[in-house]
Amino acid sequence: MNRRTRLLLKAARCYSEAQAHTEAARCYDLLGWQWSAADAYQRAGELEHAARTYRQAGHPEQAARCYRLLGRPELAARCWQERGRRLEAAWELLLAGDIPSARGLLAVASRDPGSGVGKGPQMLRLQLARALADRLGGGPAGPLLDLFPRVEARLPTLAARTERRLTLDWGVEAADRVERYDWGARLFRAAYDGQGGGDVLNRWREWATDRLGSAAWLPSGPPVESAPDGVGGP
Known part of the structure; x- marks a missing residue:
């Protein structure tokens, strides 16, 4: 690690500790650390800048979330489509109420052998999306x-x-x-x-x-991992 990198990292950490997240993001940008920069922009509330940076970094899920919060479902969907993820793009449009466009993408995704939706958990999500589209379109629950x-x-x-x-x-x-x-x-x-x-x-x-209205009934921490047979026993 050269001197410039060390100084930029130190500056970014100092800015983060001072809650100056935009300045921290700029330091990460100069380093070429797009994921860290996008995360800092998001903490600063600069969602559009965060979305663009997440998108450039190849993280469509985070980019789409930022665009969703900005009320830009078409851009959220585009983030997924750029990665060939039509099923996820359809879901973004579905949540935004664009049911015809969502159904069109779902049909394409179901026929595309490269989409991965023909088996496993992706198929379950496809079925969820179709059922929700039908429900939002006035069908039964x-x-x-x-x-x-x-x-x-x-x-x-x-x-x-x-x-x-x-x-x-x-x-x-x-x-x-x-x-x-x-x-x-x-x-x-x-x-x-x-x-x-x-x-x-x-x-x-x-x-x-x-x-x-309350989370008081939730667990207080991570679940306790079960010990393997014979470990921790008498």
């Missing part, structure tokens, strides 16, 4: 409600962190849209009880406070 037990059973088995987060987010969002907060809570519990479950605890608390 039954087909969507029938999927929640499958999502609940699948969440603890997902080893890939990104897929686990997407499956949880989509399931909870769908449950919120039909005001089934009991299912939202069950899906959070299923993800919490699975591998790496402690990662969802803060989001679960935020959701419970917002939807249910």
